[in-house]
Amino acid sequence: MLLLMTATGGLYLWRGGESLLLLLTAGGIIMCGGLLMQLYGPRRVNVQRTISPDRLSAGDAAVVEVKLTFASRIPLPWMIITDYWSGGSHQELVFPGFRRSFSYSYELLSVPRGVHQLHGCNVAWGDLPGLFTGSCQPDGKQIFKVLPKALYMGGTVPDNGLIPGDRVLPARGKHSSPQAADIRDYTPGDPFSRIHWKSSARKGTLQSRVPEREAGQMNCIVLASSPEDYDVPFGAYVPRSQRAAVIPAFEQAVSAAMGMLLSAERSSSYIQLFSGGWPEGMARHEGLGQLPGRVRDLLTEIAPSGSQSLSRLLEDASKSWIPGMTVSVITGRLEEESARTMARFLVQGVRVELYYVWDQPSPGSQTSGNPVRSPAGAAGTLPEMSRSTRQTPGGMTESGPGDPAASGSRQPSPGTIAGSLMRLGARIHCLNSAAPAQGYKGAENYGLPDTPSSH
Structure with missing residues (x-):
């Protein structure tokens, strides 16, 4: 961008003209915005996650609730938060503006059996055209376990706790012998x-x-x-x-x-x-x-x-x-x-x-x-x-x-x-x-x- 501005400024000094002046002014504004983004962009980025329900079975959907907080002296046009799980990744695009904290949620569908871990997180931001960006990797590990989905003989578990097909021992009558x-x-x-x-x-x-x-x-x-x-x-x-x-x-x-x-x-x-x-x-x-x-x-x-x-x-x-x-x-x-x-x-x-x-x-x-x-x-x-x-x-x-x-x-x-x-x-x-x-x-x-x- 600096080389482009130097070339535009040289052409303007040599030939002049309103078009080159407009390009030179727009480029200067964009460069100033990018410099402010680098100097006063987000700091102390913190991401907290809550996974529900507490006990998951294979094939269920896990709901991840995310809360992000940060400090910044300038408004932010956009941010992208990417979570890298053991079974894939999720990206979320948000528009903070003057907000310094916000929450959102997403689902992990058909989660397989096993131990699932958050391998990393990347938070990226930038100016409105997207020419100057910044990013960080907030600390934090998240682990949740997914139990195997139980397979019962005959179908689902009724409210009385017995499984269809269970063997139920008959109760002893008044005249039955305990022996x-x-x-x-x-x-x-x-x-x-x-x-x-x-x-x-x-x-x-x-x-x-x-x-x-x-x-x-x-x-x-x-x-x-x-x-x-x-x-x-x-x-x-x-x-x-x-x-x-x-x-x-x-x-x-x-x-x-x-x-x-x-x-x-x-x-x-x-x-x-x-x-x-x-x-x-x-x-x-x-x-x-x-x-x-x-x-x-x-x-x-x-x-x-x-x-x-x-x-x-x-x-x-x-x-x-x-x-x-x-x-x-x-x-x-x-x-x-x-x-x-x-x-x-x-x-x-x-x-x-x-x-x-x-x-x-x-x-x-x-x-x-x-x-x-x-x-x-x-x-x-x-x-x-x-x-x-x-x-x-x-x-x-x-x-x-x-x-x-x-x-x-x-x-x-x-x-x-x-x-x-x-x-x-x-x-x-x-x-x-x-x-x-x-x-x-x-x-x-x-x-x-x-x-x-x-x-």
Whole structure:
């Protein structure tokens, strides 16, 4: 600008003229404004932020309220405040004029699970034409955590605190015997010292006493955390245009684990949580009642980075199992090694509930050499499906017009791992996909519809 003014002044002294005088006067005014902006511009800029609501779940919108204060001797035509978050950035244009403090708010839409941090802030200002500007980076760090959105069996949580599908123990009547409530059928693995011989002789089948720890609902959650357990199978990829609407398999698994933990908290049930990245044979959480804050933080920050396979996790977790417990296994894709481990536990009398995203052909089936794929090659489908069925992005089969299965329940194909485990007595649940802004749907129940769920 100084060079331009020097050239304009030289031309005016040489040739004169009103036009050059006007340019010289306008340039001088602009230069004086820029000099004043540099000398007496904003100082002591302070930015404060408040994030609401206090507890966020994945897919929710976070409202950020910003209050900015500064000191300046001249009016400011405009300011731009830029916040750099871990998931993106936000710019706000304001016109302060003679004001020295102002507030505004903005939303962070569909915030994903995890710990979100403000990496930096930049405040810029300038004169009206925008030729002379200044900026600063106010200090201040902001961190907020986003919990996984809980996925419940059957839908949302009613006002009475019970989850649809919860198992409710019947109340004892006036004439019921308290001893009868402490006796159950014999389960393989029960020690002979707990066998109730009188009740066994009366019923004709072996009966066992219920230990004190088993009297309430008990559940062990085994959450697979190895990256291989969540690799998308060949043929299960969705088109690029639809990927934004599909929830990653690991996020669905963490949501299912959060729903089970919250259900156990409301019903004061005994719960265990096993996952990778922890000393072998040690549960990440074990107890009943209110969940500690560290458990919520664990599910907020957990990532599929464990080194233990699902089969190894099941072996470690089984060291603390007692008869009567329900084992909930959550994984992305089913594979042969872990399926054989679960089958062995089922034969031993362990109650297994399996939550998965992708199924695979079972070993020895006619389709065992084929990957999980859809007829159209878009989303992963279960093999051996008729032509009138299709697959949703989450791995669910949907019956089309004219399909005999359209009026009945949708179940895994007999030639898949899920179908084989269901025949052994496992409860099978396929996790659905839903857009985060709409919340997560419930899990589709396949196995043993006449048996109440334990959570």
